[in-house]
Amino acid sequence: MKKFVNNVDDILVESLNGFASAHHDLVELNLEPKFIMRSKKASNKVALISGGGSGHEPLHNGYVGYGMLDAACPGHIFTSPTPDQMIEAAHKVESGKGVLFIVKNYTGDVMNFEMASEMMPFKNATILTCDDVSVINSTYTTGRRGVAGTVIVEKVVGSLAEKGADLESCKKLGDKVNHRCGSIGVALTSCIVPAAGRSTFEIQDNELEMGVGIHGEPGRRREPMRDADSIVADMVNAILEDFELRDIKLCPDDEILLLVNGFAATPLLELYLIYNSAAKLLKTKNLRVVRSLVGNYTTSLEMAGASITLCILDQEIKENWDSPVHTASLRWGI
Amino acid sequence: MKKFVNNVDDILVESLNGFASAHHDLVELNLEPKFIMRSKKASNKVALISGGGSGHEPLHNGYVGYGMLDAACPGHIFTSPTPDQMIEAAHKVESGKGVLFIVKNYTGDVMNFEMASEMMPFKNATILTCDDVSVINSTYTTGRRGVAGTVIVEKVVGSLAEKGADLESCKKLGDKVNHRCGSIGVALTSCIVPAAGRSTFEIQDNELEMGVGIHGEPGRRREPMRDADSIVADMVNAILEDFELRDIKLCPDDEILLLVNGFAATPLLELYLIYNSAAKLLKTKNLRVVRSLVGNYTTSLEMAGASITLCILDQEIKENWDSPVHTASLRWGI
Amino acid sequence: MQTEFIIKAAEAIHHAINVNESEIESLDREIGDGDHFINLKRGCSSVLDIKEKISVLSAEEALNHIGLKLLSTVGGASGPLLASFFIAYSQSEKENNLDPVNQTSKSFTSGVEAIKKRGKASTGEKTMLDVLIPVSILLNKLANENKDPLEIIPLIKEVALKGVLSTRDMIATKGRAANLGERAIGHVDPGAKSCQIMIETVCDLILNNK
Amino acid sequence: MQTEFIIKAAEAIHHAINVNESEIESLDREIGDGDHFINLKRGCSSVLDIKEKISVLSAEEALNHIGLKLLSTVGGASGPLLASFFIAYSQSEKENNLDPVNQTSKSFTSGVEAIKKRGKASTGEKTMLDVLIPVSILLNKLANENKDPLEIIPLIKEVALKGVLSTRDMIATKGRAANLGERAIGHVDPGAKSCQIMIETVCDLILNNK
Numbered sequence A, B: 001m002k003k004f005v006n007n008v009d010d011i012l013v014e015s016l017n018g019f020a021s022a023h024h025d026l027v028e029l030n031l032e033p034k035f036i037m038r039s040k041k042a043s044n045k046v047a048l049i050s051g052g053g054s055g056h057e058p059l060h061n062g063y064v065g066y067g068m069l070d071a072a073c074p075g076h077i078f079t080s081p082t083p084d085q086m087i088e089a090a091h092k093v094e095s096g097k098g099v100l101f102i103v104k105n106y107t108g109d110v111m112n113f114e115m116a117s118e119m120m121p122f123k124n125a126t127i128l129t130c131d132d133v134s135v136i137n138s139t140y141t142t143g144r145r146g147v148a149g150t151v152i153v154e155k156v157v158g159s160l161a162e163k164g165a166d167l168e169s170c171k172k173l174g175d176k177v178n179h180r181c182g183s184i185g186v187a188l189t190s191c192i193v194p195a196a197g198r199s200t201f202e203i204q205d206n207e208l209e210m211g212v213g214i215h216g217e218p219g220r221r222r223e224p225m226r227d228a229d230s231i232v233a234d235m236v237n238a239i240l241e242d243f244e245l246r247d248i249k250l251c252p253d254d255e256i257l258l259l260v261n262g263f264a265a266t267p268l269l270e271l272y273l274i275y276n277s278a279a280k281l282l283k284t285k286n287l288r289v290v291r292s293l294v295g296n297y298t299t300s301l302e303m304a305g306a307s308i309t310l311c312i313l314d315q316e317i318k319e320n321w322d323s324p325v326h327t328a329s330l331r332w333g334i
Numbered sequence C, D: 001m002q003t004e005f006i007i008k009a010a011e012a013i014h015h016a017i018n019v020n021e022s023e024i025e026s027l028d029r030e031i032g033d034g035d036h037f038i039n040l041k042r043g044c045s046s047v048l049d050i051k052e053k054i055s056v057l058s059a060e061e062a063l064n065h066i067g068l069k070l071l072s073t074v075g076g077a078s079g080p081l082l083a084s085f086f087i088a089y090s091q092s093e094k095e096n097n098l099d100p101v102n103q104t105s106k107s108f109t110s111g112v113e114a115i116k117k118r119g120k121a122s123t124g125e126k127t128m129l130d131v132l133i134p135v136s137i138l139l140n141k142l143a144n145e146n147k148d149p150l151e152i153i154p155l156i157k158e159v160a161l162k163g164v165l166s167t168r169d170m171i172a173t174k175g176r177a178a179n180l181g182e183r184a185i186g187h188v189d190p191g192a193k194s195c196q197i198m199i200e201t202v203c204d205l206i207l208n209n210k
Ligand SMILES: Nc1ncnc2c1ncn2[C@@H]1O[C@H](COP(=O)(O)OP(=O)(O)O)[C@@H](O)[C@H]1O
Pocket: A078, A079, A080, A107, A108, A109, C028, C032, C033, C034, C035, C036, C037, C039, C040, C075, C076, C077, C078, C079, C081, C115, C118, C119, C120, C121, C126, C127, C128, C129, C174, C175, C176, C189, C190, C191, C192
């Protein structure tokens, strides 16, 4: 394991300190318990709080700021945060309109946020993101995992909350965005949880893992490595088939947000190549990509690979996607 | 070699197509010869053109747009572009105030831009960036390499050009920023030029390459892998010593821009840990980090590793750093 | 139960978890995300950190403190589950006052019920419950039959081990491994294994204390 | 010189470069960035792409076209240098009209001078010039002595090879390897090697054509 590390036990705190000091104009760090919050507390809006295991940076700390999250609760690497973090964060950022949790659908995250929700004195609601189509919903009862679509949910709901909408409306929009998102990831290499010190899984030079999770969990299946167009076609088709399975009708000329997300080690050069391949394919299916995001937005430590997320836009989602945002890792209009 | 690729010969064009289509609101792609230019031609300003080998994305394509470059000329992977690209790009973006080339100091880039400069009909000047302190200037006559400091030069000069300054003033500011920048990189792994299909260099699990170039060129020396604080201290000290060697006096309370740049595979988590380590060290030296940038801004394909750049600010540099910019990979204030 | 025994048990569990590091870790690497050992270790250490503080408390209070401590340090799926167990166990100790075997049986069952509720799971889903539920059923049965503790312990250990092994051939329907479908078959559930280790450790401690 | 010969030479060089792929590539990987072979290959292919077009031109014009083509396809350090060579060579063919040996010597020297000027370099800096300059000096000498071409060729090949080997123990002061300092010692310069291959190829072509 070759990483920039002093002491494995201190990675998270040192990294959080670096994050907070690099972005001290935007955020503040609380250490006991750990959370990142806006340095300027927002007033009279639904407080958006997300969180999850670390190792997916910039998710979620990088999305704290105007137009997006009010606070983010980082767990240990690949381990969900604990309820005290969410409760304490809520006490700091709640401003009278309640708390909305945005939680990726993993048993650990769900339970920890659930306990926080039960234990906190504020009106609150939860959006569970579950955009990963690699997990077949009907067969396995925990349901799909939440992956890169979460970034879109956080941005869109963040915008609505900033406009002063109430808890129910924010929750409703978030659920809608989540419903209209589908994602799938492919890993070319594994990743190393620092405390474990060894690769989470083994993968050969001629293999890829289709449907990998963002913790390096095994996915749909191990497949032979092949050319990008063929990998991308399988990914895009998996997402479209899933929309069909979930009875989400896609009409010709529907507007799409296409997110090509790198897990870390895949160069931007390749991410744009993937984008090109996906955009061309969607065009042949008469879908119009009108918004896009290409880069490392939901990572898996040092894994090589990428995920594709499609979000079917409507006027409300598009407007809230376009509105100004000012966070460490997503910024426009400000 | 495991990459998202269809045909090795098509990587660049497919990736450029993806880039241009993802950012069609910002840029336009010319293919014969290859360059990226703003989709809305700027008027009555010095035209800023940069370029260099591909494989360093987002450098330079990701910096084309308002407040930064007018055009970027991508060469093949790790190979400088050819003069026809710069000449043709200049014809498209020149708007009466001449052309300013921003060129990283590599023999190939220098000569190709030089020939473009000689062969083009416009008034033009060149800023050679050479911020890499790992190359000892006095001993070797080609001089230092230009690395991540180039991003700062492009941003700062881009701002001044946008304000309507003339060619000489822009060139002067660029030279000043370059002079006040120092960078050094460390590689933990090598990278694979797709056309070559194998690692540029071999490196063991207990080694790092101190002073690596952004093409995976060998650096100062092979060193044992060790803890982040000690690596970072050596990097920061190398930059500070170099300022001294070049007679750049650092005064207590001098204001610094600290750029922690990832080469690709090093997670953001670690980049912030590096930032934390560097910022703490600079504080003990009474230097004040007042601006920062952490992320993958000048990459080396899929290499793991990072570089640190210090830029000593003054009022003029700081103002032009802060002014609005709207490119694919650097955006604020707009 | 005595607070002194609780602390001894915590120390013994800490030791046993560390001894079994590589097995627990690799099980979670195979069908999870590889952090189960680290999560447990963090939990154990944090409990030992408050050893002095809880040593002066009643057993109920100590167990509640342990639950809250686990809740705020372990994280992941196992954190809230184990925490719920201890908090419910403590509650049951407070609310009832039975003979030792019946009390243990009742409190243990309350703990397991809390896990079932929190995790929305039962047996056959390839989780720690495949150890915990059979153990609690057996405990109840033996308590009803008024068995001697020394007689009970070997039976408990046996059932716990059987529970672990039963997870090997299951498809998971809860937790992270649920995403794996058929690929989870052939692998033992890490949480089941670690619960079995903890149960065995406490059993052995009781035996040695006698 | 005949345009036909130029095209034949381009084809032979293309072949020779490909045959030596692994050596050229690994030399540039050792002390450069590993692309020298790819750059040359791209250049050769692009020249052969315009074979038909230049086959109807005079030798001077053909050489100029080749220079411009290399300029717009090779890139890197070697692109502008090799392009400058051919453009200057063409210019000298246009401007002078000497006997074959003296003309070749004069034009070759003009080409090398153009490289020296563009690269701001000379011998002893661990570049292609460590092959090209000795060859041009020898050519001049032999031309002055009115030597027979067939006598000249083996000597040229020998000097070119010596030039390549001379780079092995040099510290580079130009090009990418200059950043390596002492670490470049022990490695032959890739550009020197590829120039030597090209020179040898053309020499052999002349021999075979005789
Ligand atoms: N819904 C659930 N009910 C009961 N136990 C569960 C449930 N989900 C997961 N578990 C247990 O938790 C264990 C995993 O714990 P751990 O690795 O610490 O958390 P995570 O899965 O979040 O990384 C599994 O092996 C399983 O025994």
